[in-house]
Amino acid sequence: MNGIFEAIKISEHIYWVGAIDWAIRDFHGYGTSRGTTYNAFLITGEKNILVDTVKAPFKDELLSRISSVIDPEKIDFIISQHAEMDHSGCLTDVINLVKPEKVFTSKMGTKVLKEHFNFDFELTAVSNGETLEFGDIKLTFYETRLLHWPESMITYVHNDKVLFSQDGFGLHLATYERFADEVNESILFYESAKYYANILLPYSKLILKLLDTLGKLNLDIDIIATDHGPLWRGEFIEKILKYYEKWAKQEPTNKAVVLYDTMWGSTELMARAIGEGLAAGGAKVKLMHSRKDHRSDIITELLDAGAFIVGGPTINNMMFPAIQDAMSYIKGLKPQNLIGFTFGSYGWSGESSKQLRAILEDFGVKIVLDEVKIKNVPKLEGLQQCYNAGKTVAELLLKSKN
Numbered sequence: 001m002n003g004i005f006e007a008i009k010i011s012e013h014i015y016w017v018g019a020i021d022w023a024i025r026d027f028h029g030y031g032t033s034r035g036t037t038y039n040a041f042l043i044t045g046e047k048n049i050l051v052d053t054v055k056a057p058f059k060d061e062l063l064s065r066i067s068s069v070i071d072p073e074k075i076d077f078i079i080s081q082h083a084e085m086d087h088s089g090c091l092t093d094v095i096n097l098v099k100p101e102k103v104f105t106s107k108m109g110t111k112v113l114k115e116h117f118n119f120d121f122e123l124t125a126v127s128n129g130e131t132l133e134f135g136d137i138k139l140t141f142y143e144t145r146l147l148h149w150p151e152s153m154i155t156y157v158h159n160d161k162v163l164f165s166q167d168g169f170g171l172h173l174a175t176y177e178r179f180a181d182e183v184n185e186s187i188l189f190y191e192s193a194k195y196y197a198n199i200l201l202p203y204s205k206l207i208l209k210l211l212d213t214l215g216k217l218n219l220d221i222d223i224i225a226t227d228h229g230p231l232w233r234g235e236f237i238e239k240i241l242k243y244y245e246k247w248a249k250q251e252p253t254n255k256a257v258v259l260y261d262t263m264w265g266s267t268e269l270m271a272r273a274i275g276e277g278l279a280a281g282g283a284k285v286k287l288m289h290s291r292k293d294h295r296s297d298i299i300t301e302l303l304d305a306g307a308f309i310v311g312g313p314t315i316n317n318m319m320f321p322a323i324q325d326a327m328s329y330i331k332g333l334k335p336q337n338l339i340g341f342t343f344g345s346y347g348w349s350g351e352s353s354k355q356l357r358a359i360l361e362d363f364g365v366k367i368v369l370d371e372v373k374i375k376n377v378p379k380l381e382g383l384q385q386c387y388n389a390g391k392t393v394a395e396l397l398l399k400s401k402n
């Protein structure tokens with residue numbers, strides 16, 4: 001199988017043979033405005049090993065890149081580190097084409113892969129910390145449960161000092177640059193933070209454990225080869241590890257995110273007054289609109305925030321649908337260490353602020369002020385109340401930093 005796509009050599013024995021998805025803009029609800037890559041790797045030696053595959057529509061790109069190095073039928077073994085379809089969607093077809101001696105995955109992977117795909121092929125389980133030698137290639141496997149799925153694992157290649165980290169340390173960024181140090185650094189770390197906030201945030205305790213384990217293993221790592229976006233090498237390895245520690249700890253700053261929606265502009269006036277009060281009190285402020293800002297950008301802003309203030313009008317006794325969408329997404333990702341309160345304008349019943357407060361409390365936001373509710377259009381007195389509420393939160397944020 002030939003094609004126009006070529007492999008890129010990343011180390012003595014290893015080639016990148018993945019696919020670039022320039023057009024994806026929605027990755028299961030996560031807005032991927034810069035596209036992504038599905039990274040797969042070919043280890044060549046006395047035995048040839050394919051590590052992960054790609055999303056199903058990109059199978060030919062994967063096979064073309066492999067073919068630029070070896071005939072795909074010369075692949076002896078496949079390692080499937082993660083069953084999610086962006087890495088295993090074409091695994092069945094690749095197994096049928098390549099007919100490998102064995103397909104390795106984690107113990108849980110043997111179950112999860114069979115629950116997702118229909119292939120009549122015996123999978124071989126590797127255990128946590130197991131080392132296997134394939135001719136001159138030596139690999140060790142480590143389970144990384146829930147990072148990002150229960151069956152996930154990572155693989156260390158002793159020969160080339162490469163750690164295949166699967167979803168870990170990934171970012172959604174379509175690019176021909178294969179290494180992080182070749183990419184604009186502010187885009188690189190913004191997209192890394194966004195990926196962390198949207199994919200890994202609920203598993204932050206496990207991330208800290210993984211960082212601790214990696215520290216204790218003291219692996220000599222030249223490249224962290226993630227399954228999404230550019231690969232990490234040189235000083236960028238230390239940089240991304242430090243960021244992961246910071247994001248996993250989610251230590252609050254004096255930044256406040258004010259999320260709102262509005263029907264006729266009244267709740268928006270309240271949000272702006274709260275923003276003024278926050279800024280006057282010394283907080284960094286980000287106002288976000290639930291229909292104009294994407295939910296995945298809102299959670300990214302919350303990654304380093306200390307306060308989350310949410311407001312919306314009431315419609316038919318309910319909160320606004322777009323706010324509900326954003327709050328459902330944010331609640332699932334469980335951002336921590338936040339203080340906040342809720343607000344909103346209302347016409348007659350005004351249930352929204354209470355409903356929003358219940359969601360905040362549900363994922364652990366410490367409520368520091370009662371709901372600020374204003375009937376119909378806020379006048380100066382009401383706006384002053386919002387301003388004061390913002391200022392109070394800013395003062396609490398600054399106090400907690402001292």
Ligand code: FEO
Pocket residue numbers: 082084086087148149167227228
């Ligand atoms: Fe890149 Fe959890 O899949």
